[in-house]
Amino acid sequence: MKKANTVSRYPGIVDYDEKNRIYGIRFPDMPGTVSVGKSLDELYENAQEALRMMADAEAQFGRDVPVPSSINSVRDVMESTDMCVMPVPLYRTDRRPVKISVSLEAADLMVIDSGAKAFGLTRSAFLVEAARRAIK
8 A cells, every 4th residue: 555645635524414504524545434513614623633533543553544546536436426525635644843944035934933922833833724724
């Protein structure tokens, strides 16, 4: 099995439980990886965390994370037309800090620093959060 890229998008099968008014998602590429949410936005956030946790567990046992299937192949295993496919990014959890050098215009740096301060984040944390939101 090949290793997944640093950021891979895993297709999850989404359904809605009308009785409990909750969305659920499962990932055919990662058996046992499931999540729920009261809204699609909450489901999306929770699904990212579920994928991260599964990838961490696989790494702890020395197993590779599978490369994601195509959306079309996942559609083929859906049991109902009431379901849909949601691509969810897996951000690999290599948390080692890496020092980089970035050139920015002074005005842009001031805006970044102001935004970081407003959210109580470091410059680096602010830039990482902005990048993750842009990748969604």
